[in-house]
Amino acid sequence: MTPLNEMLQLLVIPTYETLLMVTVSSLVAFLLGLPLGVSLYATQEGGVLENKYVFRILDTLVNMCRSLPFIILMILLFPLSRIIVGTTIGTLATIVPLSIGASPFIGRVVENALNEVQGGIIEAVQSMGASQYEILAKVVIPEALPGLVSGMTLAIINILGYSAMAGAIGGGGLGDLAIRFGFHRFQTDVLIASVIVIVLLVQCIQFTGNKLTQIIYIKRALK
Amino acid sequence: MISIKQITKTYGCGESEVKALNGVSLEIAKGEIYGVIGLSGAGKSTLIRTLNRLEEIDGGDISIDNVDVNNLTPARLRAQRKKIGMIFQHFHLLSSRTVEGNIAFPLEISGWSKKDIKTRVSRLLDLVGLPDKALVYPNQLSGGQKQRVAIARAIANEPALLLSDEATSALDPITTRSILSLLKKINRDLGLTVVLITHEMDVIEHICDKVAVMENGQVIEEGLVVDVIKNPQSHVTKAFLSGKKSEVNLHDAS
Numbered sequence: 232m233t234p235l236n237e238m239l240q241l242l243v244i245p246t247y248e249t250l251l252m253v254t255v256s257s258l259v260a261f262l263l264g265l266p267l268g269v270s271l272y273a274t275q276e277g278g279v280l281e282n283k284y285v286f287r288i289l290d291t292l293v294n295m296c297r298s299l300p301f302i303i304l305m306i307l308l309f310p311l312s313r314i315i316v317g318t319t320i321g322t323l324a325t326i327v328p329l330s331i332g333a334s335p336f337i338g339r340v341v342e343n344a345l346n347e348v349q350g351g352i353i354e355a356v357q358s359m360g361a362s363q364y365e366i367l368a369k370v371v372i373p374e375a376l377p378g379l380v381s382g383m384t385l386a387i388i389n390i391l392g393y394s395a396m397a398g399a400i401g402g403g404g405l406g407d408l409a410i411r412f413g414f415h416r417f418q419t420d421v422l423i424a425s426v427i428v429i430v431l432l433v434q435c436i437q438f439t440g441n442k443l444t445q446i447i448y449i450k451r452a453l454k
Numbered sequence: 455m456i457s458i459k460q461i462t463k464t465y466g467c468g469e470s471e472v473k474a475l476n477g478v479s480l481e482i483a484k485g486e487i488y489g490v491i492g493l494s495g496a497g498k499s500t501l502i503r504t505l506n507r508l509e510e511i512d513g514g515d516i517s518i519d520n521v522d523v524n525n526l527t528p529a530r531l532r533a534q535r536k537k538i539g540m541i542f543q544h545f546h547l548l549s550s551r552t553v554e555g556n557i558a559f560p561l562e563i564s565g566w567s568k569k570d571i572k573t574r575v576s577r578l579l580d581l582v583g584l585p586d587k588a589l590v591y592p593n594q595l596s597g598g599q600k601q602r603v604a605i606a607r608a609i610a611n612e613p614a615l616l617l618s619d620e621a622t623s624a625l626d627p628i629t630t631r632s633i634l635s636l637l638k639k640i641n642r643d644l645g646l647t648v649v650l651i652t653h654e655m656d657v658i659e660h661i662c663d664k665v666a667v668m669e670n671g672q673v674i675e676e677g678l679v680v681d682v683i684k685n686p687q688s689h690v691t692k693a694f695l696s697g698k699k700s701e702v703n704l705h706d707a708s
Contacts, residue, residue: 355546358506359560359611360535369559373550451549452593 233420241408241421246428248322249404252329252394253432257387259330260337264386267293267334268341269367279353279363289338296335301393304332305400322403329393337386344378345371377447384440388433395429405429455615455647456482456505461514463500463671474500475511476671482664484614487641487648489662489679491655491694497671498651502617505649506538507531518615536564539608543620545600547592547607553579554588557606564611578606582636598629602636609640616640618650622657630654634661655694659683667691 233241267289273279274286296304305328309319312327348371356370372379398406405425413422448454463475474497482488492498503509504516507523516523518538526534547556554575561571579585582602592600601621608616618637622630638661641648652658658665658679665682667675667690675688686692 349546351542351544351546352548354508355540355542356548356559358508358535358538358540358617359563359607360532361563362532365563369562370548370550374548376550450591452591453549 233418238421238424241412242405242424242428245403245405245408245425249391249394249406249429249432252322252325252397252402252404253387253391255326256329256333256390256394257383259326260333260386260390261383263330263334264337265341267338268345269372271338271342272345272371273363273367279366293335293338296332297339299332301328301332301396302400304328305397305402308332320401325394325397325402325404329390329397332393333386333390336389337383340382340386341379344375344382347378348374377444377453380447381440381444384437384444387436387440391429391432391436455484455486455519456480456649457515457517458482458501458504459515461501461504461511461516463497463504463509463511473671475504477514478668478671478673479514480666480673480676482647482649484647485641485645486664487638487650487662489658489665490649490651490668491653491658491665492651492668492690493653496668498668499619500671501668502619502649502651505615505617506535506540536560536611537613538615538617539611539613540617540619541601541604541608541621543623545592545597545604547600547603549592552589552591553584553595553603556592556603557610560607560610574610575606578610581640582606596629597625598632601625601629601633605633605636605640609644609646612644614647616646616648618648620651620653622654623652627656630657631660637661655697667694 271286271289271293274282274289276283276286299307305325308328308331312319312324315327316323318324352370352374353366356366361370394402394404395406395409398404398408398410405428409422409425412418413425458478458480460477460479461475462473462477465472465474476497478497478501490498490501500509504511505518505523511524518534521534523534548559551559557575557578558571561574566574576585576588579588582605584599584602584606587595587599587603592603595603616637622633625633634657637648637650640646650657650662662679664677665679666673667682667688669688669690675682675686675691682691683695686695
């Protein structure tokens with residue numbers, strides 16, 4: 232058995248690394264995924280910027296990226312990680328494939344959330360002479376906010392799961408700790424401790440997401 | 455003010471083809487409250503939606519204040535729409551904005567300053583009788599209050615024309631009366647032309663100056679409301695009037 236204080240020391244840095252990876256990757260993936268999702272929504276049949284060619288290309292691209300297992304995507308993106316971060320191993324290097332791997336998923340999440348906005352509302356603002364940009368930025372996205380927040384919660388937890396997987400091929404963080412100590416060195420207690428921290432993180436993220444969604448609902452008197 | 459000439463609109467093709475509008479012509483004068491009545495599927499909803507081009511027509515001409523509605527660039531169309539207010543059966547208010555924010559929306563997209571918006575919104579809230587609801591979200595309001603907000607939003611930009619698409623159909627009779635009175639007041643005080651569609655003869659009788667009766671995509675009867683009620687020609691008009699009477703009888707009996 233590893234003594235408790237040693238165990239805590241072992242966990243501190245990997246937990247920090249995981250938090251860093253997940254936070255930065257979620258932010259970057261959101262910045263990539265939001266325009267992607269809005270484009271999917273706007274260019275679909277009947278959308279405010281209907282364009283079946285653009286939609287079909289984006290739709291296929293998203294499906295292709297999403298069908299790649301994350302581990303494979305990470306290997307494929309090694310060269311890109313090297314260009315951006317200068318290395319292919321460690322916490323920073325993992326942020327690159329994590330961000331890119333999660334953005335098509337976030338694109339879909341955004342697309343679904345926006346599709347929940349009633350057509351009648353869009354028609355009403357069209358009748359007021361709103362431009363396509365105004366419809367998307369001032370109406371559709373704010374109206375879809377609760378759905379966007381709960382979708383992002385789902386995506387962040389997904390990214391946390393991927394980040395743990397990245398430990399298998401040289402990423403940092405809690406997944407890396409679990410594999411190196413728990414698997415390669417047969418220290419099962421370290422493995423269990425890492426898993427417990429990951430579970431706690433997931434709980435926190437889900438709780439915060441639910442709380443935020445609830446606050447929006449209550450404010451808008453939707454529930 | 456509005457001149458509609460022989461407009462047509464067809465949905466689908468082949469056997470499932472439906473002629474929603476089959477050669478409709480109407481003249482609507484400035485300051486009038488013009489009602490279009492018909493059963494579901496008569497084409498009245500399609501007709502009103504062609505006026506701000508939420509619906510495109512296949513043939514014919516529409517001109518509003520001498521502007522050819524169907525020959526506008528996208529930018530000109532948006533400018534044109536800013537001069538036409540519209541209200542709907544299900545209100546279509548933004549749940550993400552307060553009452554104040556909803557009424558401010560058309561002003562924001564027309565480039566009004568924050569200060570001017572504030573004054574204008576509070577004046578509109580007074581006009582529709584909701585001065586204390588500025589900071590409330592739409593879902594906290596009753597149906598009648600929501601429609602009042604929608605009316606304030608529709609006339610915020612001082613349009614010359616207001617389109618009402620079954621605006622009282624989701625409301626109870628008493629609320630319907632109060633909304634109709636509000637529309638009448640706006641029409642009188644602001645000189646706004648109102649085009650409304652409905653399937654309730656009561657609405658026509660209560661506030662309209664002129665009426666057109668539609669069936670199968672065509673106008674089958676048209677004229678001053680007083681004349682049409684006194685001397686109905688078509689079977690549809692007669693049915694609407696007698697349907698109303700039997701409703702009244704039911705009320706008396708109970």
